[in-house]
Amino acid sequence: MEKELEQFRQEVERLRAGCKAGSGPFPEPLRAFAVRYLAYAQEKGETLKAVVERLGVSEPTLQAWRRGQTPGSKKTQSSEPKAAPLMPVVVRPPKPHEPSPVATTFAVVSPQGWRVEGLGLEEAAQLLRRLAC
Secondary structure: OHHHHHHHHHHHHHHHOOOOOOOOOOOHHHHHHHHHHHHHHHHOOOOHHHHHHHHOOOHHHHHHHHHOOOOOOOOOOOOOOOOOOOOOOOOOOOOOOOOOHHHHOEEEEOOOOOEEEEEOHHHHHHHHHHOOO
16 A cells, blocks of 8 residues: 555656646546545544645545545535436427407408408408408
């Protein structure tokens, strides 16, 4: 485990060379090792502070990795709600609705006084055109 720890520290130093603190994301294998090493060290009774000093990463970073967070994420993987299963959707054409009796009949009075009742709008318009009203 100590050999892997030394390789981890060297990789951390290589990643940080020429970068601002906290600017470069750590690859998943490095994060996984750090979490495994933390569990291993804590089983032996070591403190979190001692482990982060040995690893060379910050305490908040290591805690985030332990919770399963990745760089730039705000939520933990375990607290994200599971996606609901997809449900089949059937798209059907709209049903033709039955016209109401009030909306289908009109009473139209022409300027000459012709009164047309009981016809639909299109029928009444055709009749009035034929009568030249």
